[in-house]
Amino acid sequence: MADKAQVWSARTPGLIPAISFLFRRMVRRPLQLIAVMVAFLLLLGHSTQVQAAPYAAMVMDGRTGEVLHSRNANTRLHPASLTKMMTLYITFEAIRNGELSLDTKVQISRNAAAEPPSKLGLRSGQKIAVRYLIRAAAIKSANDAATALGEAVSGSEAAFARRMTRTAKALGMTKTTFKNAHGLTQKGHLSTAHDMTILGRHMLYDYPEYYNLFSRRTADAKVRQVANTNRRLLGSYKGADGIKTGYTNAAGFNLVASAKRGDERIIATVFGGKSSASRNAKVAELLDLGFRRAPTHAKLRRPSRPSYQGNKGIQVASSEPHDGRAGKTIRVNGAVLKSLRPKSRPESTVVVAIADETPEQDDDALKASIDAAITEATLETAQATNEDLNDAQIIAAVASVSSALPTVSRVQPYRGGLRPIARPANIETAAVAPEPVVVTRLSSSGGRYWGINVGRYTNRFKAEKVLLKTALTEMSTLSGTLRKVVKSPRGFDATFQGLSQDRAELACRRLAARNLTCRTIGPRS
Known part of the structure; x- marks a missing residue:
């Protein structure tokens, strides 16, 4: 053993004296020694935590939903920023259903601005x-x-x-529970590879x-240009x-x-990678496995999109900045559980309205009494500004207004069996003058007589x-148009028809911003 130590010492001249010198110096400065030891322990703990993260994986044929590979895929684990896929999914749902738009301005709350990295650097109130x-x-x-x-969508x-x-x-994500919109570790915030x-x-x-957002290498996020966290896999794996x-x-x-690749689409998921490089290598391996196992041709079976529910059972807060606390939810327990069938009216009954024998009131007096009753009820309600109104209070407020209103008329049955008076036979009808015919000219700018040409092909x-491809890229302005290929001596023109002039020009501007060819086609004279 001593011989080995001597050989090692001979091969590393000066190393032992250097270590001895550093140790003696650290002993003289105990605070530095403690700091170094704490840093070493933290680094060791960090490394242990990353390595201890459980591994799970799944490979799926994207066209059919068929599982091609699975390992620990139903084990509930921490999803981290995979959570943001759901945040974005619901945001897209909210935009499609008119809860907000891409141009909606969101005022950043203190809660959002205080989130730890990775972050854009948004400021409270911005x-x-x-x-x-x-x-x-x-x-x-x-x-x-x-x-x-998340706060913009649900308050x-x-x-x-x-x-x-x-x-x-x-x-169908039966084993997933979310506690936040970003994915930072929180108790109960769990999902699975499946x-x-x-x-x-x-x-x-x-x-x-x-x-297409997810394949962009960089993007303009207003505050600054941002780079894709998945850019290495996007740049290294074909397709x-x-x-x-x-x-x-x-x-x-x-x-x-x-x-x-071609008609094949593979989706692969990995949880618990030891590093970004090893994770990417494993994902590439799983994607290769998927392409090997998936059939070359398969009928596309799109997943069913769930029915839209919006913020069901959630009271959306105002757009003013807040501290992230949920708003109070008000539920009304007055739902009708059963609708009763109305009883048939007796055939011999004739219903007429008979005014009550009450003193006549002029319009001004009637209006004054109504205004007074409403004002009184409003003042009583305003005294409870910080209290919730229960059903009894609501009924009482309505009753106070109703009782103050004067009774104008009521309906009573009349059983006299009156018959309608016969129509006279000698009624003269006045001649009806023919209506003038109005001739209008269709507008070529507001009508749907315009189109756009997106290129000529062989x-x-x-x-x-x-x-x-263009219709999918620009769905908002080209929806409802007619796609038509027009053959000409010089080739085949790809056109969209049935647009107004404004929509045609807007579509071309938006396509030009994507570096796509477009020119407007005016109405034929």
């Missing part, structure tokens, strides 16, 4: 459009942007988390108009086009990835392919 928050959450995985989106992060969990159950794979597939097919990365100490390195197939 206003920013939804489109930039979406880019920051999807591409940079910004926690402050994710929280701001508070807690209310949004409840909507996230409810949506997860509707999608559930996250399902969410990735729904993201692809339910909102294809937004899916990769998404979707979302995630990392925390408790979760390890997570990733839901998707790749398309064959019909290419033109139709471009039309379909």
Whole structure:
């Protein structure tokens, strides 16, 4: 043993004296020694936590939903920033159903601004459009942007988390529970590789108009340009086009990835990677496995999108900045459980209105009495500004107004059996003058007589392919139009017809912003 030590010492001259010198110096400075030891223990603990994160994986044929590989896929684990897929999914749902738009300005709360990194760097009170928050959450995985989106949709992060969990159950993610919008570790905030794979597939097919976000290497997030956290896999794996990365100490390195080659689409999910590089390598291996096992041709079976429920059972708070606490929910227990069938009216009964024998009131007196009753009821209600109104109080307030109103008339049955007077036979009808005919000229600017041309191609197939791709890219302005390939001596023109002039010009501007060819086609004279 001594010989080995001597040989090692000979091979590393000067190392032992150096270590001895450093140790003696540290002993003289105990605070430095303690600091070094604490840092070493923290580093050791960090490394142990990452390595201890459980591993889980799933591979799915994106076209059919068939599971091609699974390992610990139903084990509930920490999803980390994979959570933001659900945050974005619900945001897209809210936009589609008119709860907000891409241009809606969101005022950043203190709660959102205080989120830890990764973050965009939003300030409390700052206003920013939804489109930039979406880019920051999807591409940079910004926690402050994710929280701001949740608060914009549901009023508070807690209310949004409840909507996230409810949506997860509707999608078939039976073992997922969300507690926040960003994915930082929190008790009870858990999901599985199986559930996250399902969410990735729904993201692809339910909102294809937004899916291109996940393949962008960089994006403008208003505050600054942001880079994609998944850019290494996107740049190294053929056909990769998404979707979302995630990392925390408790979760390890997570990733839901998707790749398309020809007609084949594979989705692979990994939980608990030891590093981003090893995780990416494992995902690439799983994607390869998926492409080997998936059939070359398979009939597309799109997943069913859940029915829209919005913020069901949630009171959406105002747009003013808040501290992230959920607003109070008011539920009314007055639902009608059964609708009674009305009884038939006797055939011989004739109903007429008979005025009560009450003193006549002029219009001014009647209006004054009504205003007085309403004012009195309003003042009584205003005294309880900080209290919830229960059913009894509401009924009492309504009764106070109703009792103060004067009785005008009532309906009583009359059983005299009156017959209607016969119509005279000699009624003269006045001649009706013919209505003048109004001739209008259709407007070529406001009517749907315009179109756009998105290119000329050598064959019909290419033109139709471009039309379909363009329609999916610009659904908002081209919905309801007619896609038509027009053959000409010089080729096949891909056109959209049935637009107004304004919509045609808007569509061309939006397509030009995407570096796509477009020119407007005016109405034929």
